Amino acid sequence: MSVLALEYPPINHLFDWPAFLFDGTPLAVNKTAVIYLAATAATMVLFGLAGRPRQSLVPSGVQHVAESGLNFIEESVVMQTIGPEGRKFMPFLTSLFFFVLFSNITEVIPGIQFPANSRMAVPMSLALLVWVIFNVVGIRSQGLFGYLKNTLFPPGVPKALYILVTPIELVSTFVVRPFSLAIRLWANMVAGHLLLVTFAVLSAALWGATYIGAALTFPMLIAMTAFEILVSVLQAFIFTILTAVYIGGSMHPEH
Amino acid sequence: MLEILAQTAPGEFLDGFKAIGAGLGYGLAAVGPGVGIGIVVGNAITAMARQPESAGMVRTTMFLGIAFTEALALIGFVVFVLLYFI
Numbered sequence: 058m059s060v061l062a063l064e065y066p067p068i069n070h071l072f073d074w075p076a077f078l079f080d081g082t083p084l085a086v087n088k089t090a091v092i093y094l095a096a097t098a099a100t101m102v103l104f105g106l107a108g109r110p111r112q113s114l115v116p117s118g119v120q121h122v123a124e125s126g127l128n129f130i131e132e133s134v135v136m137q138t139i140g141p142e143g144r145k146f147m148p149f150l151t152s153l154f155f156f157v158l159f160s161n162i163t164e165v166i167p168g169i170q171f172p173a174n175s176r177m178a179v180p181m182s183l184a185l186l187v188w189v190i191f192n193v194v195g196i197r198s199q200g201l202f203g204y205l206k207n208t209l210f211p212p213g214v215p216k217a218l219y220i221l222v223t224p225i226e227l228v229s230t231f232v233v234r235p236f237s238l239a240i241r242l243w244a245n246m247v248a249g250h251l252l253l254v255t256f257a258v259l260s261a262a263l264w265g266a267t268y269i270g271a272a273l274t275f276p277m278l279i280a281m282t283a284f285e286i287l288v289s290v291l292q293a294f295i296f297t298i299l300t301a302v303y304i305g306g307s308m309h310p311e312h
Numbered sequence: 313m314l315e316i317l318a319q320t321a322p323g324e325f326l327d328g329f330k331a332i333g334a335g336l337g338y339g340l341a342a343v344g345p346g347v348g349i350g351i352v353v354g355n356a357i358t359a360m361a362r363q364p365e366s367a368g369m370v371r372t373t374m375f376l377g378i379a380f381t382e383a384l385a386l387i388g389f390v391v392f393v394l395l396y397f398i
Contacts, residue, residue: 133368137369137372237383240383240386240387241382241383241386244386244390291375294375295375295379298375299376299379302376
C-alpha cells in the first residue's frame with residue numbers, strides 16, 4: 058500500500074488507484090478521494106475560521122490569507138473579466154480557486170505527492186458545473202432566444218459567413234469549452250506528476266549506481282518541484298479566470 | 313531485415329507501431345502550440361515594455377491566451393496517453 062508515497066507505485070496506479078476503504082461499494086475511498094475530502098475540508102476551515110464574527114480590523118493569520126485571496130480574486134479575476142456586477146459570483150469563484158488549488162498542491166507535499174486533479178472525474182464535474190452556470194447566466198440575462206442568437210450568430214459578421222461561423226460557434230461554445238477546461242487542468246496535473254516521478258526515479262537510480270550521477274538530476278528535481286508549485290497555482294488561477302470569462306461573455310454579449 | 317520482421321509476432325509489430333504513433337503524435341501536436349505560446353508571450357513582453365503601467369492587464373490576458381493555445385498541446389498529450397497506456 059503506497060498511500061503515503063514512501064515507495065514508487067506501479068505504473069497502472071497512474072490511472073487506477075486501488076480503494077482501501079469500503080472496497081467494492083459505491084462509497085469506496087481511495088487516495089484521490091481522501092485528498093479531495095481534505096481539500097474540501099481545508100477550504101471550509103480556511104473561510105470558516107476567517108469568517109467568524111468579531112474579527113479584528115487589522116487582519117492577521119488565517120483571516121489575512123482569506124482576505125488577500127478574496128482581494129486577489131476580486132482585483133485580478135472579477136474586475137478584469139466581468140466587471141463590478143460580477144461581484145455576486147465572488148463566493149463561487151473564490152471557493153473554486155481555493156478548492157482547485159488545494160487539490161493541486163498535494164502534488165508537491167511530501168508524504169502525499171499526488172495531485173488529486175490528475176483524475177478526470179472531478180475536473181470534468183467542475184467543468185460541467187461551469188457549463189451549466191454560464192448557460193443559465195446567459196439565458197437569465199439575455200433570454201433564451203437572445204442568448205442563442207448572440208452566441209450562434211455573433212453580430213458584425215457578413216451574413217454569408219454564418220454558414221461557416223455558426224457551426225464553429227456551436228461546437229466551440231457548447232462542446233469544446235467544458236471539454237478543454239477539464240482537459241487543461243487534468244493533463245497539466247498528469248504531465249507534472251509524470252515529470253516529477255521521472256526525475257525522482259532517475260535520481261534514485263543514479264544515486265544507487267554511481268552517487269555522482271545524481272548531482273545533475275537531483276537539482277533538476279528540486280527545480281521541477283518549484284516549477285510544479287507555480288503550475289499548481291497557475292492552473293487554479295486559469296480555471297477560475299476562464300470560468301469568469303465564460304460567465305462574463307454570457308452576461309455582456311458582444312455588440 | 314525481412315527475416316527478422318517475419319519472425320516477430322503480429323502483436324509485437326502492432327505495439328511497435330503504437331509506440332511510434334504515440335510518440336510522433338505528441339511531438340507533432342507540440343509544434344504548433346509551441347510557436348503559438350512563443351508569439352503570445354513575445355507580444356505580451358513587447359506590450360509590457362512599451363507600456364509598463366498596463367502590465368497587470370496584459371499579464372492576465374497573456375495567461376488567457378496561453379491557456380487557449382496550450383489546450384491543443386494538452387489534447388496531443390491526452391492522445392499520447394490514450395494510445396500508449398490504454
